[in-house]
Amino acid sequence: MSLDKILSIGGKPGLFKLLTQTRTGFVAESLLDGKRVSVGLRNNVNLLSEIAIYTLSEEVPLAEVFQKIKEKEGGEKTPITHKAAKDELEEYFFAVLPDYDEDRVYASDIKKIVQWYNILQAQGMTDFVSEATAEEE
Structure with a gap:
């Protein structure tokens, strides 16, 4: 499963898988415990595929x-x-992404990235780079 269907919902721990869209929002399933939640349009929701990390370049x-x-x-x-x-956390992230912008990437961001990676890895969702992106490289 690609990151296009994985969500981070503000105020709720962990990550969620988008199941279906409704008239007033959508239904998502927690990757931590499998519980389904109804999410309204007013919630702060981010698709992981839309998130980027600042580097110096x-x-x-x-x-x-x-x-x-x-x-x-x-x-x-x-x-x-x-x-x-x-x-x-900063030392570990520097080993992963040496040119990340230390002024704009906070420790709280690194915490989320490490936590999200471990959640996705535990679920067996480790195909992060799409085939099209891999072909471009």
């Missing part, structure tokens, strides 16, 4: 960052958790 799509983590860890979970200290 460009914005790198989140899928590419996840792919770099996957390559670094050999497809396994990260050795660091999202609850690690700020310095540890």
